[in-house]
Amino acid sequence: MADQVESLVEHGNIWFPDAAGSMATKVDFLYSVTMWVSVVIFVAMFLVGLYFVIKYKRSAINQKAESHVTDNVRLELAWSFIPFVLLMILFAWSFRDYLDLVIAPPDAQEIKVVAKKWLWEVEYPELNMKALNEIVVPVSTPIKLTMTATDVLHSLFIPNFRVKRDIIPNRYSTLWFEAIKPGVFQLFCTEFCGDGHSEMIGIVRVLSEPDYQEWLLAGSEDESIPLDELGKKLYVSKACNTCHSIDGTDMVGPTWKGLFNSDRNLQSGEVVTADDNYIRESIVYPQVKLVSGYQPVMPAYAGLLSDRDIDGIIAYIKTLK
Amino acid sequence: MGDHSNSNVSFYKASSGIKSWLYTLDHKRIGLMYLGLILLGFLVGGLMATLLRFELLSPEKLLLTAKQYNQVFTLHGAVMVFLFVIPSIPAAFGNFLLPLQIGAKDVAFPRLNLLSLYIYFLGALMMVAAIFMGSVDTGWTFYTPYSISSDTSVVMTVLGAFVLGFSSILTGVNFIATIHKMRAPGMTWFKMPLFCWSLYATAIIQVLATPVLAITLLLLALERLIGVGIFDPALGGDPVLFEHFFWFYSHPAVYIMILPAMGVMNELVTTFCKKNIFGYRLIAYSSIAIAAISFVVWGHHLFVSGQSYFANMLFSLITFLVAIPSAIKVFNWLATMYKGSISITAPFLYFLWFLFMFSVGGFTGVVLGSLSLDVHLHDTYYVVAHFHYVMMGGVVMAFLGALHYWWPKMTGKLYNEPMAKFAAVLIFIGFNWVFFVQFLMGSKGMPRRYYTYLDQFQPYHIISTIGSWVLLAAFLLVAYIFIRSLRKGEPAPNNPWGGLTLEWHISSPPTLENFEKIPVIKHDPYDYERMPIP
Ligand SMILES: [Cu+2]
Numbered sequence: 046m047a048d049q050v051e052s053l054v055e056h057g058n059i060w061f062p063d064a065a066g067s068m069a070t071k072v073d074f075l076y077s078v079t080m081w082v083s084v085v086i087f088v089a090m091f092l093v094g095l096y097f098v099i100k101y102k103r104s105a106i107n108q109k110a111e112s113h114v115t116d117n118v119r120l121e122l123a124w125s126f127i128p129f130v131l132l133m134i135l136f137a138w139s140f141r142d143y144l145d146l147v148i149a150p151p152d153a154q155e156i157k158v159v160a161k162k163w164l165w166e167v168e169y170p171e172l173n174m175k176a177l178n179e180i181v182v183p184v185s186t187p188i189k190l191t192m193t194a195t196d197v198l199h200s201l202f203i204p205n206f207r208v209k210r211d212i213i214p215n216r217y218s219t220l221w222f223e224a225i226k227p228g229v230f231q232l233f234c235t236e237f238c239g240d241g242h243s244e245m246i247g248i249v250r251v252l253s254e255p256d257y258q259e260w261l262l263a264g265s266e267d268e269s270i271p272l273d274e275l276g277k278k279l280y281v282s283k284a285c286n287t288c289h290s291i292d293g294t295d296m297v298g299p300t301w302k303g304l305f306n307s308d309r310n311l312q313s314g315e316v317v318t319a320d321d322n323y324i325r326e327s328i329v330y331p332q333v334k335l336v337s338g339y340q341p342v343m344p345a346y347a348g349l350l351s352d353r354d355i356d357g358i359i360a361y362i363k364t365l366k
Numbered sequence: 367m368g369d370h371s372n373s374n375v376s377f378y379k380a381s382s383g384i385k386s387w388l389y390t391l392d393h394k395r396i397g398l399m400y401l402g403l404i405l406l407g408f409l410v411g412g413l414m415a416t417l418l419r420f421e422l423l424s425p426e427k428l429l430l431t432a433k434q435y436n437q438v439f440t441l442h443g444a445v446m447v448f449l450f451v452i453p454s455i456p457a458a459f460g461n462f463l464l465p466l467q468i469g470a471k472d473v474a475f476p477r478l479n480l481l482s483l484y485i486y487f488l489g490a491l492m493m494v495a496a497i498f499m500g501s502v503d504t505g506w507t508f509y510t511p512y513s514i515s516s517d518t519s520v521v522m523t524v525l526g527a528f529v530l531g532f533s534s535i536l537t538g539v540n541f542i543a544t545i546h547k548m549r550a551p552g553m554t555w556f557k558m559p560l561f562c563w564s565l566y567a568t569a570i571i572q573v574l575a576t577p578v579l580a581i582t583l584l585l586l587a588l589e590r591l592i593g594v595g596i597f598d599p600a601l602g603g604d605p606v607l608f609e610h611f612f613w614f615y616s617h618p619a620v621y622i623m624i625l626p627a628m629g630v631m632n633e634l635v636t637t638f639c640k641k642n643i644f645g646y647r648l649i650a651y652s653s654i655a656i657a658a659i660s661f662v663v664w665g666h667h668l669f670v671s672g673q674s675y676f677a678n679m680l681f682s683l684i685t686f687l688v689a690i691p692s693a694i695k696v697f698n699w700l701a702t703m704y705k706g707s708i709s710i711t712a713p714f715l716y717f718l719w720f721l722f723m724f725s726v727g728g729f730t731g732v733v734l735g736s737l738s739l740d741v742h743l744h745d746t747y748y749v750v751a752h753f754h755y756v757m758m759g760g761v762v763m764a765f766l767g768a769l770h771y772w773w774p775k776m777t778g779k780l781y782n783e784p785m786a787k788f789a790a791v792l793i794f795i796g797f798n799w800v801f802f803v804q805f806l807m808g809s810k811g812m813p814r815r816y817y818t819y820l821d822q823f824q825p826y827h828i829i830s831t832i833g834s835w836v837l838l839a840a841f842l843l844v845a846y847i848f849i850r851s852l853r854k855g856e857p858a859p860n861n862p863w864g865g866l867t868l869e870w871h872i873s874s875p876p877t878l879e880n881f882e883k884i885p886v887i888k889h890d891p892y893d894y895e896r897m898p899i900p
């Protein structure tokens with residue numbers, strides 16, 4: 046199972062990242078056609094302009110224009126009508142592709158996505174599983190994401206598939222894609238949503254059919270690894286790292302370095318010791334005890350982390366002295 | 367000022383003292399004061415842009431935190447749009463030149479004109495106040511519900527933009543009345559310089575569209591202050607409605623910005639080719655066509671917002687239609703150069719830069735108007751590059767062209783032409799250096815408004831940032847050239863370029879009354895064949 050996220054820059058051509066979605070080649074093709082037609086027209090205009098500037102450059106101060114023609118109906122009709130025709134072709138073509146791009150096939154497999162500051166909650170209704178910042182899908186299967194947001198606008202963008210859709214609180218938006226090859230692909234938030242907007246990124250893991258079956262059997266969790274290593278993995282995979290540092294830098298949330306057993310000043314004025322219970326509560330119900338000097342922006346992880354996960358994170362925090 | 371006894375002295379000398387400026391009703395002085403404030407706005411917005419580009423040298427923190435970065439890009443956008451680009455050409459050059467070009471002594475409502483300057487000043491002050499009251503971090507688009515929940519001073523900024531809107535409306539009303547009522551005898555609609563046509567089309571949009579922005583911003587302020595629940599989904603409101611309202615103004619606003627720039631282009635091409643404009647009527651009509659169509663394309667900003675497929679189809683179609691009049695203008699300018707007597711001066715270089723960059727902006731705009739392509743490109747750096755090519759490559763180039771072209775008329779001083787040409791070349795290089803690479807990184811998938819980014823995008827960002835230093839140096843050079851001209855420039859003749867429109871018939875700088883006696887118009891404005899060059 047490849048773990049490396051595919052580079053957008055190194056793969057693909059100089060315009061686009063690698064085409065990994067079923068619609069991507071269509072989009073790229075239309076782009077190339079539009080671009081090359083534009084380039085030809087642009088270069089033609091450029092050369093005409095350049096020729097005029099050189100040819101008709103004023104050489105004597107009082108030199109007059111050679112001709113004073115101000116109208117040429119045929120010419121003007123031509124340069125109104127030809128762009129019109131070209132644009133209408135582009136319009137019809139892009140609209141046809143667009144419909145394919147946005148209307149999901151009826152048999153698409155459904156995955157639910159909840160976007161919140163600044164992470165993606167992914168839920169597989171048929172599998173009864175939840176995950177964060179990672180969407181796992183089988184290759185060559187149409188997938189339909191049903192998405193909503195809990196706070197502000199977000200937008201889900203997967204460059205390799207050429208798909209994007211805004212996500213709006215109190216509404217469902219949908220987006221569909223079909224991966225044409227296995228790999229790990231980048232996923233971005235593209236609607237500005239505040240301090241962590243540029244870190245609200247995730248991945249789409251496309252698995253071959255056998256790998257996917259294996260993934261289904263394994264479930265999402267690995268029982269064998271030691272607690273503190275599990276915590277270390279979760280720190281990244283559950284997006285704690287978008288707000289908490291482990292090296293002492295202050296980010297949206299307090300650093301975890303030296304957190305365990307230290308005295309915490311709460312907004313209520315109380316001072317408490319950061320023991321196991323405090324940390325557990327801070328993760329599950331973060332709004333109950335707010336650390337002074339920070340905004341109440343941490344999402345509640347109740348239901349998103351298993352007991353073992355939480356134990357893992359606590360064990361990991363203990364190692365950060 | 368009531369004293370007109372000496373009608374031969376320039377409007378600078380007609381009266382003196384600070385009060386003679388603060389209370390002036392003279393359109394020329396008002397135009398100049400606008401120019402000063404607008405240039406100040408451009409300086410502030412430009413320095414912010416340089417700061418943003420610097421921060422983007424690395425995905426790590428260099429100078430700004432994420433929040434500060436978000437505040438700076440918001441202010442860069444808001445300052446550039448509301449304080450610089452929207453008022454730039456109409457309020458500064460329009461005020462100074464509209465009466466001169468139509469042979470009038472002033473605009474129709476001089477007092478209203480002064481009022482709109484003061485309102486602009488008030489709005490600008492409110493925006494500055496907002497910076498010190500916690501700044502804003504919502505993006506200049508103020509999308510809800512983020513703008514409702516943000517802890518920055520959104521209300522103050524939004525009210526600042528609200529106030530600025532009134533200045534824009536009043537200027538628009540004033541220009542419409544002026545153009546209808548104050549044209550010199552004999553100047554029929556089709557004998558009017560095309561710059562005035564473009565101001566007319568712009569004024570119509572200003573008057574019709576700005577109130578919508580005003581209402582939207584007011585509702586947003588109310589939403590924050592008392593929670594009326596129109597846009598806030600937590601109260602059952604609809605954030606997409608806000609996007610519609612916002613773009614219902616802000617798309618036409620794009621044409622408020624670009625139309626006057628196109629107007630300037632007509633003046634530059636005729637004067638520096640010594641030739642009548644090709645297709646006068648087509649250009650005039652296409653200004654009006656653009657103004658009209660611009661009201662019904664706003665939905666192209668919402669292609670991925672969840673707008674219905676049918677609406678998307680219509681907006682895409684109409685967006686393509688608005689490209690046609692713009693293309694026609696470009697072809698007409700090219701045709702005007704045919705068999706002209708072309709003099710390559712600094713302002714004419716800016717004319718050429720506009721042609722080049724506006725075309726790039728136009729072609730990429732067509733790409734973005736295509737539904738299936740926009741889904742991928744929306745909210746990436748491709749869009750950032752596209753609108754900078756239109757706004758900066760278009761409007762700012764025309765603005766610079768206008769500044770060089772009318773500088774001798776406005777100040778009575780000449781500037782150093784070889785140096786100005788050199789600066790113009792530097793601007794061209796710097797601009798393309800900064801922005802061209804942004805198309806590439808955008809289509810590769812780099813989202814906009816990102817404080818940090820994947821390491822793989824760093825080479826693109828570094829190239830762009832180095833370009834921003836070239837561009838900064840070029841602008842500083844331009845500033846130096848004009849400051850030097852003010853201090854040491856030689857006196858300008860009345861008609862340094864051999865222009866035909868009325869402002870070149872009068873002294874540089876003009877007298878308070880502009881014209882000794884109101885001219886009577888018999889010729890087309892750019893009729894180099896029959897009219898003697900004054
Ligand atoms: Cu976001």
Ligand SMILES: [Cu+2]
Binds near residue numbers: 620663
């Ligand atoms: Cu628009």
